Amino acid sequence: MGRKQVIDKIFKNFFLAVSFASVLALIAIIVFVFAQGAIPFFTWTAKSTHLIPYGIDEFKLNGETVRIADLPSNAKYIELERQCDGCDIEFRNKGEAVTLTFKIDLDEDIVADRVKIIETGGGEVDYPEEFVYEVSYKGAIAGQKSGFFIAIPQGPTKFFKEFLFAKDWHPVYKKQYGILTMVIATLLSTFGAVIIGVPLGLLTAVYLAEFVPKGLGKYVRAGVDLLAGIPSVVYGFFGLMMVVPLVKNMSGAPAGNGLLAAIFILAVMMLPTVISITETSLRAVPRAYREGSLALGATKMQTSWKVVFPAAKSGIMASIILGTSRAVGETMAVIMVAGNSPQIPTKLSDGIRTLTATIALEMGYAQGRQNHILFSVGIVLFIMILILNSVILVLKKHMTEES
Amino acid sequence: MKKAVIFVLLAALAVLPAVANGGSEESAGAEPYTIEVSGSTTVYPLMEKLAEKYKTIHPEITINANGTGSSDGIKAANTGTSELGMASRNLKTAEKGFGLDELPIAYDGIAPVVHPSNPVKALTLAQLKDIFTGKITDWSQLSGEKSGAIAVISREPGSGTRGAFEEFVGYEDQLVAGASEFDGNGGVKAAVAGNVDAIGYLSLGYVDSSVSALSVEGAEPTVANVINGSFPIARPLLIIYRADQIAPQTQAYLDWVMSPEGQEIAATKWVPAK
Numbered sequence: 001m002g003r004k005q006v007i008d009k010i011f012k013n014f015f016l017a018v019s020f021a022s023v024l025a026l027i028a029i030i031v032f033v034f035a036q037g038a039i040p041f042f043t044w045t046a047k048s049t050h051l052i053p054y055g056i057d058e059f060k061l062n063g064e065t066v067r068i069a070d071l072p073s074n075a076k077y078i079e080l081e082r083q084c085d086g087c088d089i090e091f092r093n094k095g096e097a098v099t100l101t102f103k104i105d106l107d108e109d110i111v112a113d114r115v116k117i118i119e120t121g122g123g124e125v126d127y128p129e130e131f132v133y134e135v136s137y138k139g140a141i142a143g144q145k146s147g148f149f150i151a152i153p154q155g156p157t158k159f160f161k162e163f164l165f166a167k168d169w170h171p172v173y174k175k176q177y178g179i180l181t182m183v184i185a186t187l188l189s190t191f192g193a194v195i196i197g198v199p200l201g202l203l204t205a206v207y208l209a210e211f212v213p214k215g216l217g218k219y220v221r222a223g224v225d226l227l228a229g230i231p232s233v234v235y236g237f238f239g240l241m242m243v244v245p246l247v248k249n250m251s252g253a254p255a256g257n258g259l260l261a262a263i264f265i266l267a268v269m270m271l272p273t274v275i276s277i278t279e280t281s282l283r284a285v286p287r288a289y290r291e292g293s294l295a296l297g298a299t300k301m302q303t304s305w306k307v308v309f310p311a312a313k314s315g316i317m318a319s320i321i322l323g324t325s326r327a328v329g330e331t332m333a334v335i336m337v338a339g340n341s342p343q344i345p346t347k348l349s350d351g352i353r354t355l356t357a358t359i360a361l362e363m364g365y366a367q368g369r370q371n372h373i374l375f376s377v378g379i380v381l382f383i384m385i386l387i388l389n390s391v392i393l394v395l396k397k398h399m400t401e402e403s
Numbered sequence: 404m405k406k407a408v409i410f411v412l413l414a415a416l417a418v419l420p421a422v423a424n425g426g427s428e429e430s431a432g433a434e435p436y437t438i439e440v441s442g443s444t445t446v447y448p449l450m451e452k453l454a455e456k457y458k459t460i461h462p463e464i465t466i467n468a469n470g471t472g473s474s475d476g477i478k479a480a481n482t483g484t485s486e487l488g489m490a491s492r493n494l495k496t497a498e499k500g501f502g503l504d505e506l507p508i509a510y511d512g513i514a515p516v517v518h519p520s521n522p523v524k525a526l527t528l529a530q531l532k533d534i535f536t537g538k539i540t541d542w543s544q545l546s547g548e549k550s551g552a553i554a555v556i557s558r559e560p561g562s563g564t565r566g567a568f569e570e571f572v573g574y575e576d577q578l579v580a581g582a583s584e585f586d587g588n589g590g591v592k593a594a595v596a597g598n599v600d601a602i603g604y605l606s607l608g609y610v611d612s613s614v615s616a617l618s619v620e621g622a623e624p625t626v627a628n629v630i631n632g633s634f635p636i637a638r639p640l641l642i643i644y645r646a647d648q649i650a651p652q653t654q655a656y657l658d659w660v661m662s663p664e665g666q667e668i669a670a671t672k673w674v675p676a677k
Binding site: 050052054071072073074075076077128129132134149151169170171172173174240241244245248253254255256257335336339340341342343350351353360361362363364365366367368370 | 471472473474475477478481495496497498499500501502551552553554555556559560561562566575576580581582583584585586590593594597598600601645647
């Protein structure tokens with residue numbers, strides 16, 4: 001083997017390694033998102049009921065003494081059985097002996113019946129959030145409280161009934177994770193943006209490819225490329241400062257943040273993608289097509305519309321797919337202008353919350369199941385994009401067969 | 404040409420590890436230490452101010468603060484991704500089981516805010532509850548001088564500020580459908596400053612002249628009123644950590660934060676804890 005072949009081989013293997021690594025990274029991300037996002041639909045939030053004491057150093061659980069200081073430093077709770085018929089806690093509060101008795105049955109259908117507090121021994125029962133019971137006792141110092149949290153695990157979320165087709169998104173206290181409002185908001189804002197952005201983009205591209213005078217074309221093209229490079233937060237800021245007040249004044253709604261502002265910003269944001277890819281594919285149509293058409297006596301308009309445009313169909317389809325994907329996936333600009341209220345919009349000025357906005361808004365605040373649910377939202381987005389792409393691919397195939 | 408390219412590539416490969424090693428050796432020898440802090444966007448401005456001052460006293464210590472949200476801060480402190488977490492709400496039930504230590508470094512009021520042009524200057528807790536749950540929908544129901552539908556602006560679910568505000572006003576998870584939800588105190592401030600019909604709420608540390616802060620139950624939202632207890636919406640700003648796992652430098656920093664010098668900074672816009 002000569003030196004050149006050896007070098008070739010090295011490069012070949014290098015390219016193989018690079019492409020393998022990038023494919024591996026992609027697969028790893030997808031597997032991770034799916035694994036995380038599937039958790040809420042198959043598992044309980046915890047294996048057992050947790051008994052979390054606070055302000056108490058030592059107590060007796062069913063006759064056994066538990067010292068808080070002896071518990072591991074990262075798990076200051078006690079795990080209780082799934083079924084506990086008459087759990088018994090004894091401890092001393094303000095020097096007095098207190099007995100707390102309760103019953104747990106996780107197989108009970110109605111959530112409220114899963115824990116029954118039978119005797120509190122002078123404590124106050126409270127429900128600070130869903131699936132959590134609190135029994136508190138007044139301490140020796142005013143304002144000081146001690147007591148127990150009984151946190152029962154939440155069962156698997158039903159995918160269709162409690163997630164995809166549920167309307168209520170109350171992740172913090174009520175622990176309801178319905179995303180129907182967000183799916184609808186994402187579909188509506190994308191659809192609106194496509195309706196406005198795609199025709200505008202296609203017409204601009206046809207003009208740029210076929211009719212524009214040479215001098216002007218250079219500047220317009222540079223402008224479009226520049227538009228593509230502007231970070232989305234800048235679009236969002238423009239929308240917040242200009243579009244939102246405009247919508248508010250025009251519609252008379254209390255706030256301008258909403259569907260209309262989101263559609264407008266998304267339409268503008270998908271323009272550069274649609275324009276530049278469509279224009280490139282129009283330019284790639286061989287000169288002979290145009291010359292042939294013109295020679296047959298067709299006008300310039302007829303040529304570009306009936307000959308060049310159909311010949312560039314697959315490139316145009318690609319531009320629409322990419323533009324639509326951008327609208328579905330856009331996050332920052334939408335968060336800034338859409339109002340982010342999880343509701344089904346009835347007017348153009350109503351606030352909407354898209355799927356991407358939900359992930360971005362709540363990832364810093366999510367804990368427990370909400371955290372996994374955000375990954376599930378990611379899966380829904382992923383599947384939406386897959387469906388979108390395959391619909392357009394089928395359409396494209398259909399159209400090519402026709403012609 | 405090809406030879407040159409390969410040579411450059413090989414040279415780069417050879418030099419890279421050397422550069423990396425050189426860097427680490429340098430930092431290992433000296434004393435600098437970086438304290439990673441993340442969490443609540445409400446505690447963040449206070450942490451920045453404290454860090455700035457601390458840097459002038461101990462230039463070798465860098466405090467790297469990130470405003471990512473209360474739950475994130477608690478999570479980070481629990482898993483150890485940050486040495487210190489910041490939280491602007493009390494720990495939730497599940498989080499209490501983590502066995503973390505809490506240090507209240509200051510207290511903070513939450514003021515309802517409206518556009519500066521709004522004639523409404525004071526509200527009661529009952530009125531606030533009615534506004535945020537959608538029973539009062541027009542400004543004319545609150546003031547003779549202003550009309551127009553109220554644009555209700557809230558923080559995102561899970562925000563410490565939102566949790567505390569909902570708890571004190573008494574409408575947990577009953578926010579009116581259609582209320583706008585914004586990311587962080589800054590997002591709410593921008594939205595209220597730009598909309599004459601809006602009402603939102605902000606940590607006192609964020610209130611400035613671009614919005615008008617309302618009195619609640621007759622008490623103006625000032626640090627003094629939070630201290631004497633007449634302003635009803637206030638919560639602790641917490642540092643979350645594991646006392647047995649933090650570095651001595653970090654412990655020294657926490658001691659300084661709680662010292663009169665640190666608390667003096669907390670007193671500028673917040674209520675000192677000591």
